[in-house]
Amino acid sequence: MKLIFVGPQGSGKGTQAKRIARKFGLCHISTGDLLREVDGELKTEVDKIMSRGDLVSDELIVRILKEKLESDECKSGFILDGFPRNVAQVEELAKITEIDRVVEIAISDEESVRRISGRRGCGKCGAIYNIATAPKPKVEGVCDDCGGELIQRKDDNEEALRERLKVYHEDTESILERYTSVRVDGEQSIEKVFEGVVEVLD
Ligand code: AMP
Numbered sequence: 001m002k003l004i005f006v007g008p009q010g011s012g013k014g015t016q017a018k019r020i021a022r023k024f025g026l027c028h029i030s031t032g033d034l035l036r037e038v039d040g041e042l043k044t045e046v047d048k049i050m051s052r053g054d055l056v057s058d059e060l061i062v063r064i065l066k067e068k069l070e071s072d073e074c075k076s077g078f079i080l081d082g083f084p085r086n087v088a089q090v091e092e093l094a095k096i097t098e099i100d101r102v103v104e105i106a107i108s109d110e111e112s113v114r115r116i117s118g119r120r121g122c123g124k125c126g127a128i129y130n131i132a133t134a135p136k137p138k139v140e141g142v143c144d145d146c147g148g149e150l151i152q153r154k155d156d157n158e159e160a161l162r163e164r165l166k167v168y169h170e171d172t173e174s175i176l177e178r179y180t181s182v183r184v185d186g187e188q189s190i191e192k193v194f195e196g197v198v199e200v201l202d
Contacts, residue, residue: 001024001026001077001100001101001201002077002078002097002098002099002100002101003020003026003077003078003079003080003099003100003101003102003103003201004079004080004083004084004099004101004102004103004179005017005079005080005081005102005103005105006102006103006104006105006172006173006175006176006181007104007105007106007107007186008106008107008109008112008165008168009112009116009161009164009165009168010107010111010112010113010114010115010116010119011105011106011107011112011186012105012107012115012186012190012193013081013105013186014030014032014081014128015128015190016105016190016193016194016197017030017079017081019194020079020194020197020198020201021078021079023198024077024201025076025077026076026077026078026079027071027073027074027076027077027078027079028078028079028081029065029068029069029074029078029079029080029081029083030081030082031061031064031065031080031081031082031083032050032081032082033126034064034065034068035050035056035061035064036050038064042060046060047154050154050155051154051155051160052155052160052163053155053159053160053161053162053163053164053167054163054167055085055086055167055171058086058088058089058092061083061089062089062092062096065080065083065096066096069096069097080093084175085167085171085172085175086171086172086174086175087171087174087175087178089175090175090178099179101181101182101200101201102176102179102180102181102182103181103182103184103197103200103201104176104181104182104183104184105183105184105186105193105197106183106184106185106186106187107186107187108187109165111186111187112161112165113158113161113165114132114133115130115132115133116156116161117132117156117158118130118131118132118133119152119153119156120137120141120150120151120152121150121151121152121153122143122145122146122148122149122150122151123148123149123150123151124143124146124147124148124149125143125145125146125148127143127144127145127146129143129150134190137150182200184196184197184200
């Protein structure tokens with residue numbers, strides 16, 4: 001299966017993509033995560049763009065994505081999470097691979113702001129928590145799984161988020177017109193959204 005998950009910030013698409021990838025034996029490719037792992041010369045520039053809520057260049061993200069798609073772990077199928085984000089990226093993707101399904105996880109802007117302001121991630125293992133919604137960590141600021149420190153992403157502040165939502169509505173939503181997509185209501189519990197996604201994929 002070759003899938004794309006689309007949804008605004010805080011829709012839970014990363015959480016769902018991870019779970020669905022595990023269930024179906026697919027590789028989960030989050031371009032945001034790949035960019036956060038960039039080091040060397042590029043790091044300062046990439047960090048600056050991301051903390052403003054802007055997109056990095058199509059050329060850079062396509063290069064990083066291609067490398068990942070060619071790796072052995074992604075040979076039996078994948079879920080793209082955060083890519084493509086505009087029409088130019090849709091066209092680049094078409095040159096690299098075909099896509100079977102596009103799943104849209106929909107939430108309102110108000111819900112996005114509410115969820116993102118509470119989002120915290122473990123700096124050590126990457127587990128995601130939410131102090132405004134759920135799952136909340138058992139001990140404030142500490143990861144339940146590995147004891148790592150919980151931190152807020154630099155671009156999870158209100159100003160950057162408003163910019164990211166604007167980019168989402170202006171550019172990313174338009175990619176839905178390029179594919180046949182299925183929509184799942186993202187304002188339900190994590191479990192219900194998961195069941196909804198499994199249902200559309202089965
Ligand atoms: P995300 O984790 O998907 O919210 O992505 C975080 C940030 O990474 C975005 O705000 C962009 O700055 C950058 N980014 C992620 N995916 C892409 C992409 N496909 N094209 C350009 N920039 C991206």
